[in-house]
Amino acid sequence: MDNPFSWDYQTTVPGPDDVFGPFSTAYLILFTIGFIGSIVVYNDGARRLLRDGLQRRFAQRASGYAMVIFGMGLFFFLIRWLQINPFTFGARIWMYLSFLSLAGFALAVANYLRTVYPREREAYESRKTRQHYLRTHPSGSRPNALRAVPVGRRPVRRRLRR
Numbered sequence: 061m062d063n064p065f066s067w068d069y070q071t072t073v074p075g076p077d078d079v080f081g082p083f084s085t086a087y088l089i090l091f092t093i094g095f096i097g098s099i100v101v102y103n104d105g106a107r108r109l110l111r112d113g114l115q116r117r118f119a120q121r122a123s124g125y126a127m128v129i130f131g132m133g134l135f136f137f138l139i140r141w142l143q144i145n146p147f148t149f150g151a152r153i154w155m156y157l158s159f160l161s162l163a164g165f166a167l168a169v170a171n172y173l174r175t176v177y178p179r180e181r182e183a184y185e186s187r188k189t190r191q192h193y194l195r196t197h198p199s200g201s202r203p204n205a206l207r208a209v210p211v212g213r214r215p216v217r218r219r220l221r222r
Contacts, residue, residue, distance in 0.1 A: 064152075069152065070151065070152050070153040070156065071148070071151050071152075071153060072151065072152070073140070073143075073145050073148075073150040073151055073152075074140065074150075074152065076143060079140055079141050079143075084137070084140075084155070087133070087137065087155060087159065088134075088137055091130050091133040091134050091137065091158075091162075092134065094126060094130040094162075095127065095130035095131060095134055097123075098123040098124075098126040098127040098130055099123075099127060101119055101120065101123040102120055102123040102124055102127060106119040106120050106123070113184075114180060114181060114184045118172075118177070122169055125165060126165065129158065129161050129162050129165055130162070132158050132161075133155065133158035133159070133162070135149075136149060136154040136155050136158055137155060139154075140152075140155070
C-alpha cells in the first residue's frame, strides 16, 4: 500500500479492485448509517426521540447539515464505485475531505453544546417559568384576561344637519 497522505495517492482514481478496501467499507457503513439517521431525525424522528423542545429544534437543525455532509460523502463513494470520473470526483481526496468535514461538523456541534447551549437552556427555562406563572392563577381565573367584546354591527355615526 502506498502512502495514504501523498498527493499522488490522493489524486489517483482507485481501480475496480481497490474500491472496497477495509477503510472504504467502514466509510460506506458510517456514511450510510449517518445519512439514514439524519433523515429520520430531520423528518420528525426527533419528536419521538426528544421530548424537550430546545433539544428537538437543535437536533433537527443539526441533522439538516449532517444530511448534506453524509449525502456528499455517499455521492463521492458512488462515483468511485461506478468507476466514472466526472471532474475528478472519483479521486480519493474527495472522500478524505468529506470525512474531514464530518469531523469538523462534530467539533462544531460539541463546541455549541459546550458553550452556547447552556445559555440557551437557561433562557428557555426562565421563559417557560414565566409563561407558567402567567398562565396559572390560584383563584382559577386569569386576573388580567381580556374581556370579551360583544360581536355585532359597528355603530354608525350619523351626520348632523346644519
